[in-house]
Amino acid sequence: MKICYLDAFSGISGDMLVGALADAGAPPEALLEGLRGLGLEASYEFTRTRRAGIAATKFHVRGGRSANHRHLHQILDLIERSGLPERVRRNAAAVFQNLGQAEAKIHGLPIEKVHFHEVGAVDSISDIVGACLGLELLGVEAVHCSAVNVGSGTVQTEHGTLPVPAPATAELLRGKPVYAQGPAAELTTPTGAALAVTLACEFGPMPPLRISQTGYGAGERDFPQQANVLRVIVGEASGATEAATVCVIEANLDDASPQVLAYATERLFEGGALDVTLAPLQMKKGRPGTLIQVVARPEDRERLASILFAETTTLGLRWWHAERRVQERRWVEVETRYGRVRIKVGESSWAPEYDDCQRLAREAGVPLKEVLAEASFTYLKTQR
Numbered sequence: 001m002k003i004c005y006l007d008a009f010s011g012i013s014g015d016m017l018v019g020a021l022a023d024a025g026a027p028p029e030a031l032l033e034g035l036r037g038l039g040l041e042a043s044y045e046f047t048r049t050r051r052a053g054i055a056a057t058k059f060h061v062r063g064g065r066s067a068n069h070r071h072l073h074q075i076l077d078l079i080e081r082s083g084l085p086e087r088v089r090r091n092a093a094a095v096f097q098n099l100g101q102a103e104a105k106i107h108g109l110p111i112e113k114v115h116f117h118e119v120g121a122v123d124s125i126s127d128i129v130g131a132c133l134g135l136e137l138l139g140v141e142a143v144h145c146s147a148v149n150v151g152s153g154t155v156q157t158e159h160g161t162l163p164v165p166a167p168a169t170a171e172l173l174r175g176k177p178v179y180a181q182g183p184a185a186e187l188t189t190p191t192g193a194a195l196a197v198t199l200a201c202e203f204g205p206m207p208p209l210r211i212s213q214t215g216y217g218a219g220e221r222d223f224p225q226q227a228n229v230l231r232v233i234v235g236e237a238s239g240a241t242e243a244a245t246v247c248v249i250e251a252n253l254d255d256a257s258p259q260v261l262a263y264a265t266e267r268l269f270e271g272g273a274l275d276v277t278l279a280p281l282q283m284k285k286g287r288p289g290t291l292i293q294v295v296a297r298p299e300d301r302e303r304l305a306s307i308l309f310a311e312t313t314t315l316g317l318r319w320w321h322a323e324r325r326v327q328e329r330r331w332v333e334v335e336t337r338y339g340r341v342r343i344k345v346g347e348s349s350w351a352p353e354y355d356d357c358q359r360l361a362r363e364a365g366v367p368l369k370e371v372l373a374e375a376s377f378t379y380l381k382t383q384r
Contacts, residue, residue: 004135005206006145007231011187012196014127015059016217016230021134022046023057024215024232034133037082040064040122044130049218052227056216059130064122072100072111075125084133091132091199099194102171124191131195138234144207145200147177151187169193175302176203177245177321182226187219203298204245205323209235246274246324247301251314252281254289261290264311271307272300274324295324334378338364341375352376 004021006012022028032044042064049058079092104111135143150165150173157166164180165173168190176197178188196203212235219228253261265276275295283289292312296304298321305317327346334341338360342353352375361368 001141001237002139003142003144003207003209003235003237004138004140005233006143006196006200007233008146008148008188008196010182010219010226010228010230011149011151012192012230013189013219014124014131014191014195016219017192017195018127018130018134018217019046019057019059020215020217020230020232021131021138022059023217024138024213024234026134026137030137031130031133034084035126035130037084038078038125038129040125042122042126044126051218051222051229052224054216054227054229056218056229058218061123061126072096072114078125079129084129085136088132088136092129095128095194095198098172098198099190102168102190105171106167127191128195140234142201143199144202145196147179147203148173148196149181149187150178151182151185152180153184155186166190172197175299177298183223185221206233208238209233210238211235244324245298245321247296247298247319248293248322249296249301249304249308249317249319250291250293251308251312251317252283252289252291253312253314254283254287255313256290260312261292267307267311268294268304271304272297273304334375334382336374336378338371338374343375343379350379
């Protein structure tokens with residue numbers, strides 16, 4: 001799988017992402033040809049520049065048939081009629097849909113009545129479509145993103161002076177890892193946030209890769225204290241040990257029955273939990289209790305927290321982020337005298353699949369431990 005990692009150490013904007021993808025090898029002429037198909041009558045250009053000593057590509061949009069106010073349906077219609085590849089149109093439409101929902105919430109309006117001001121301008125439409133097209137031209141199958149540097153201070157908009165991150169940016173990045181570092185300036189724009197949140201399947205450390213390309217997209221300003229660039233790192237997913245950030249959610253319970261805890265555990269796994277454990281506690285006043293701990297992907301935190309509140313008696317939760325290391329795993333099948341069993345194989349261990357062994361034990365009317373032993377013995381024979 002080809003992965004693109006967005007390293008947003010100096011934030012992210014639409015033009016930075018388009019420039020970075022071109023810098024990483026997306027053919028500029030193919031990008032420009034696709035953008036001309038939007039019919040915005042704008043001119044586009046890529047130029048080479050430097051930001052704090054790092055060579056980068058700057059994407060420019062000039063002129064064009066603009067409209068001061070565009071509704072979402074007009075933008076979606078423009079994208080649909082562009083003749084671009086289906087996945088590019090679908091992704092670009094999804095970015096604008098998320099952007100529209102954020103704007104609607106901030107302004108307290110139905111999404112159909114939201115007027116796109118800055119984001120409806122020619123340059124922003126070009127940025128979003130150009131970014132989606134650049135990923136397609138590079139053959140990217142999955143996007144990951146780092147924690148996002150949003151900047152600080154204030155920014156001038158059509159609505160007046162607003163704090164950084166702008167309200168739409170903060171809404172879009174809800175639940176994602178962010179921080180503020182460097183100059184007092186807007187480093188992440190609503191358009192950049194919408195692109196990252198819509199296209200990235202995961203936020204956190206860079207996944208295991210064999211790097212094939214890197215690219216740097218220049219921001220508008222050149223800061224002396226840090227390179228104002230977005231870096232993209234493109235490569236094939238490797239078989240290296242998985243390194244990922246996970247969210248650990250936990251609560252202490254002193255009044256939950258075993259049946260309730262068992263059901264809550266099932267619901268948490270159904271909700272996407274990576275692991276759920278229960279451990280006995282000695283709580284205040286000598287009461288016995290239970291620690292329930294959930295390991296989750298960061299983007300699943302809010303959903304799993306809601307399940308914990310709904311299915312247990314807890315009134316509060318704790319969570320923190322931790323690093324998770326997982327060996328590469330694969331499945332093999334072995335044929336035992338009781339039937340076929342899947343074996344989960346890691347770099348230094350293996351384990352018969354419990355569900356397969358349980359089913360075969362019931363069907364054969366033999367103890368489960370015999371099927372587990374037979375499956376392990378059969379697998380070991382295949383490794384000699």
